[in-house]
Amino acid sequence: MTDYDMTDLKTRIRDLVGETTASFFTDDEIEETVNESERMIASLSGCYQMIDATLATVNGIRTVSLTTGAYRAVAVEHDEIFLAEILAKHCGRFPADDNAPRFFYNIPGGIIGIDRVPDDAYSITAYTQNEPQGIITPPALAIGTTKTNVASSEFDYWISGVKYTKAAVAAGTILSGDDVPQNTYGAWRLEIASDENIDIVAATANSAGYASAALARAGLPTVSDNHTEVGTVTVINTSAAFDPGTTLLDAAGVTAEYIDSGAMPKIPRQFWLCIILLGLARCLRRQKRIAAADQIVAVVHGELRFFSYDFASQTPDGWADYRYE
Amino acid sequence: MAQAWPQLGAVRDRARKEINELVPGFFTDAMFNRWINAGIDDVAAKTHCIKSIDAISVSGRATAFSGYAVKTVLNSDGISLHKSNLKRMGHSPVNSPSPQFWCQWGQFLVVDPVPATATTLTVYIADYATALSSDTDQLGTTAGLPNEVHELVFDYTLWMAHLRDRQYAAAAGIYMMYSNKCLLHRSFFDKKYADRQADQEIPDRIVIAQPQ
Numbered sequence: 001m002t003d004y005d006m007t008d009l010k011t012r013i014r015d016l017v018g019e020t021t022a023s024f025f026t027d028d029e030i031e032e033t034v035n036e037s038e039r040m041i042a043s044l045s046g047c048y049q050m051i052d053a054t055l056a057t058v059n060g061i062r063t064v065s066l067t068t069g070a071y072r073a074v075a076v077e078h079d080e081i082f083l084a085e086i087l088a089k090h091c092g093r094f095p096a097d098d099n100a101p102r103f104f105y106n107i108p109g110g111i112i113g114i115d116r117v118p119d120d121a122y123s124i125t126a127y128t129q130n131e132p133q134g135i136i137t138p139p140a141l142a143i144g145t146t147k148t149n150v151a152s153s154e155f156d157y158w159i160s161g162v163k164y165t166k167a168a169v170a171a172g173t174i175l176s177g178d179d180v181p182q183n184t185y186g187a188w189r190l191e192i193a194s195d196e197n198i199d200i201v202a203a204t205a206n207s208a209g210y211a212s213a214a215l216a217r218a219g220l221p222t223v224s225d226n227h228t229e230v231g232t233v234t235v236i237n238t239s240a241a242f243d244p245g246t247t248l249l250d251a252a253g254v255t256a257e258y259i260d261s262g263a264m265p266k267i268p269r270q271f272w273l274c275i276i277l278l279g280l281a282r283c284l285r286r287q288k289r290i291a292a293a294d295q296i297v298a299v300v301h302g303e304l305r306f307f308s309y310d311f312a313s314q315t316p317d318g319w320a321d322y323r324y325e
Numbered sequence: 326m327a328q329a330w331p332q333l334g335a336v337r338d339r340a341r342k343e344i345n346e347l348v349p350g351f352f353t354d355a356m357f358n359r360w361i362n363a364g365i366d367d368v369a370a371k372t373h374c375i376k377s378i379d380a381i382s383v384s385g386r387a388t389a390f391s392g393y394a395v396k397t398v399l400n401s402d403g404i405s406l407h408k409s410n411l412k413r414m415g416h417s418p419v420n421s422p423s424p425q426f427w428c429q430w431g432q433f434l435v436v437d438p439v440p441a442t443a444t445t446l447t448v449y450i451a452d453y454a455t456a457l458s459s460d461t462d463q464l465g466t467t468a469g470l471p472n473e474v475h476e477l478v479f480d481y482t483l484w485m486a487h488l489r490d491r492q493y494a495a496a497a498g499i500y501m502m503y504s505n506k507c508l509l510h511r512s513f514f515d516k517k518y519a520d521r522q523a524d525q526e527i528p529d530r531i532v533i534a535q536p537q
Contacts, residue, residue, distance in 0.1 A: 012363070270370035
């Protein structure tokens, strides 16, 4: 499949707008539109779906805050059983044998309420619909001039709709964490917050190593609160264990792969066309071609309805669907 | 050099004829190639016409998968798991510690009950297409699209070309046609019901309803 990054998205919007190089529409404007469009698509369709297994209740506190960026929880699990969703007005009225989580409800602002009021710290897992962190301009990750580190070129990124620019780091950002055993893969994510410092997050099982680069990337935890993803690095060392921050990334036997994943949309790829169409619509409005812009937005809504069913539909099969009648 | 359908070059040449620009000018070849590849992705996403069968090892509640959608899940005995939803997980009757129910959440396959040990499931997935890069790459053998949806890629390409050309009314018409065809093809690729036993018996009498 074709992977789009911010550069690709801008090119495709410019294809349709008819302006190949920045003139009437600046690159900043198109980049801002791309990020706004991705957030709008996520909020309307609920397509950016995450699983947060790090949550816990607090003794005596009814509410639990979801991870930053979560719109709402569609389902909540405790002790391998999914809680029933209620409304706040039902609190205390439905039968419960104890004060372990049995019911939940959503409160606007990424908070859930639990009934009955928990009497302990209970681990819960929330299945949430989220706001994407933002698409950055390509950071061009590569080996740093300090060869244990990962270099990045200058890139723009957005946190909660505010744009920041991170200067190039030629020497690179040092990797950290557990050693990765010989002949297995380890993965690290580079993240950045509004403080403009690049942070390193390691995959949870780097100490055991992974069988493939894809599995190593899948082992990365979710992006930290108030951070946006820059990119990922996977490494395998066939000569010895890989010691992040010590083993050179171009040492004999070391193969490193750098992916500018932060520069790609976070919402599922079937919605990427909508990012391009919304970008086109915004450019048409700026040109006062309102009827054309409205038509494009209507197409986007049709696209969202087409795919949202796949994401929102949680219709199970009935027992009869599996009987030979 | 003449291109043979359904090669990338042939799709592009046909689109140029339709848009009445035989030599690259307002529409570059790179643009057409981008639209054709985007069309391939969109057709695969809308029709679910590319099906992969993957072996996925699950050891927890949720396991990541790659593709547009999970369609069917079989356990290691070749028996299909029952499609459920999140709210029913943990509440449905189970008779073993192995997964018996599944649903999809985002890019995760969610199973119930949570397996006691790692188990390999056979997962039927509506999968991504492969991008075309050379003019001789084909919609079928390279991208993976079945023959019956190749025309949809052409429709998508024309739609994009009309948008660039600011022919918005024509673009709207092509989009409606393209979208309806996608829906129709989805119904072919995602059948809902199996035949019944009665469908294999010859009935005593067949009555064809006449219009009133």
